[in-house]
Amino acid sequence: RKEVEQDPGPFNVPEGATVAFNCTYSNSASQSFFWYRQDCRKEPKLLMSVYSSGNEDGRFTAQLNRASQYISLLIRDSKLSDSATYLCVVILDNMLTFGGGTRLMVKP
Amino acid sequence: SQTIHQWPATLVQPVGSPLSLECTVEGTSNPNLYWYRQAAGRGLQLLFYSVGIGQISSEVPQNLSASRPQDRQFILSSKKLLLSDSGFYLCAWSANYGTVLVGEKLFFGSGTQLSVL
Numbered sequence: 001r002k003e004v005e006q007d008p009g010p011f012n013v014p015e016g017a018t019v020a021f022n023c024t025y026s027n028s029a030s031q032s033f034f035w036y037r038q039d040c041r042k043e044p045k046l047l048m049s050v051y052s053s054g055n056e057d058g059r060f061t062a063q064l065n066r067a068s069q070y071i072s073l074l075i076r077d078s079k080l081s082d083s084a085t086y087l088c089v090v091i092l093d094n095m096l097t098f099g100g101g102t103r104l105m106v107k108p
Numbered sequence: 109s110q111t112i113h114q115w116p117a118t119l120v121q122p123v124g125s126p127l128s129l130e131c132t133v134e135g136t137s138n139p140n141l142y143w144y145r146q147a148a149g150r151g152l153q154l155l156f157y158s159v160g161i162g163q164i165s166s167e168v169p170q171n172l173s174a175s176r177p178q179d180r181q182f183i184l185s186s187k188k189l190l191l192s193d194s195g196f197y198l199c200a201w202s203a204n205y206g207t208v209l210v211g212e213k214l215f216f217g218s219g220t221q222l223s224v225l
Contacts, residue, residue, distance in 0.1 A: 034213070036214075041196070041219075041221065042218070042219070043198055043216035043218050044152070044198075044214075044216055045216070046213055046214070046215070049213075087151070087152070089214075096154070096214070098151045098152040099151060100150060100151035101151060
């Protein structure tokens with residue numbers, strides 16, 4: 001089992017739709033969690049941290065479910081510009097592990 | 109503000125040739141530095157990280173090496189490239205809070221697309 005797993009997608013959604021991705025992690029002792037966004041042939045950029053209490057930034061909501069060992073990213077009112085690959089990141093024992101990414105394609 | 113520069117953006121090299129990719133960070137001191145590789149359609153694989161000058165940790169065995177000759181300079185090298193070395197190479201930095209914490213809120217360079225033919 002991979003340490004950090006994501007559905008590679010692609011998720012094809014129309015503009016304005018709500019879409020959610022999950023990311024599962026295998027080690028229950030994992031300490032910190034993040035979501036990064038990566039555009040095609042570009043570098044990943046930090047999107048948001050994931051806190052135990054959940055956090056929201058505009059149309060984006062990140063949540064952590066420690067019991068089931070996954071984090072989620074919810075995007076409301078999808079825009080064309082949201083099309084990208086979303087990478088989850090898990091930190092354990094000072095080591096950072098990236099998921100393989102979920103590709104999102106928002107269509108007009 | 110902090111910036112990270114990575115070059116070149118694109119590189120096409122023949123098998124067996126040497127490689128040198130350079131990365132520099134500005135606007136911060138004693139950062140943690142990283143080299144990642146991303147194969148087409150795959151996730152990011154950590155190759156090397158450094159918590160200080162001359163301190164290099166390797167995560168995977170390979171024919172690549174890394175060096176940190178200055179505080180904010182990180183170099184990825186190879187003496188002889190293999191076809192399997194093709195990929196998207198990313199340099200990154202994170203703040204160093206005086207612990208051995210590796211990775212947290214990484215900031216990436218713009219990447220080098222390496223094609224080995």
